[in-house]
Amino acid sequence: MMKKITPMLSRKMIWEEIGLMLLMMFILVTISNSNFSTMLSAEIIDATVERHYSGVINKIPDINVLLKGIFWTVPVFLTVCIGLVYAHYRSFYQDSMSIYTIRRTGRPWELHVRCFAIPVLLFVLMFIISMLELAGFVATYLNQTPPTYLPEYHGIDFWRLFI
């Protein structure tokens, strides 16, 4: 299966490419994770300090405020994936015009599959991980914040997550 969807590169090169992309994904996921944790804990600490010194109970900001743009990592990863598609496409013109061979196969989508498959799969993986991360953020926000600091929950403003 793998051989049918990968660009016409050596196995070593393909695994290096996938490995680098997964490393990048890990770094980006870690960044968004640590950003959210830092913001949420800072807000809880602020509210606790305020309550301790002034006796005033302040609510922490709505979850959408904390999550605004948290997943800037997703469009960044998407951009890298688009670059990868282009690199795969260029590989059929580099050192040899192997595009001629690809165009002589009976499968009309051969070139597209070999250029797009890995980047699309990686992006889907990144998106799924980000959505799992989002579920984790919401669960943490609702369960780890002391109930007295929690504002009313109105759901997630999805599109504001990314920019």
Place this chain on the structure above:
Amino acid sequence: MIEIRNVSKSYGNVKALDDVSVTINRGEIIGLFGENGAGKTTFIKSVFGFIPFKGEILLDGEKINRKNIGKLSFATSEHSFFPEINAAEHREFYKEHFDTFMDRRFDGLMEFFNLPMDKPIKKLSNGQQNQFEVILALSQGADYIFMDEPFSGSDMLNREDFYKVLMGIIGENETIFLSTHLIEEVAGFISRAILIREGRIIGDVHIEELEERGVSLTDYVKENYHYEEDRVSKALNRITGRNDADE
């Protein structure tokens, strides 16, 4: 049979092919001759549909498409192999995509040319890469094998080996279409010669016909190209400032 009907192709104002019509029959070994820029490569790329053109090209009565393009194979001096993968991986790819792939021929040719199966093709020398390009074209199991200057940059021994092997393995129904300017080297084994100049077919002759007329292929080409026999001496005179009359 491949029918090329009224094919024209222009690059800007330059006509690369000008109303070309040719029929290629099964089992022929055709040499396509022409100077650099005459339209040889454009002609072959048009057949494969790699470039858009005006006119019509039919393979066994049908337009060339994804369904029947497997009947054609292509070896080019630009190379069309995958440089990053090795010969064994190429064989897997070809077997997957071309039902007609000839495993035995592939192995035999790889052994004959002494090419490694496990080295990425980009690591081979230019001569070996040319050989591999031709091996793939010959092993695909295509009915029509197109070769566009497949041995440009290769030494003569390399080319001689190739010609010998080619003659030894080609089946009756296999058609070879060889674009080259090495007229003398291929004159001994082609069955038909097509001459192209400035995008026009200026000659199309069977070798038997030439033999009957007692004309060599080289002379036929010179005749159709209106080759001036005194071209060299005139040029030398111009360059050196001498005149034939002085001698």
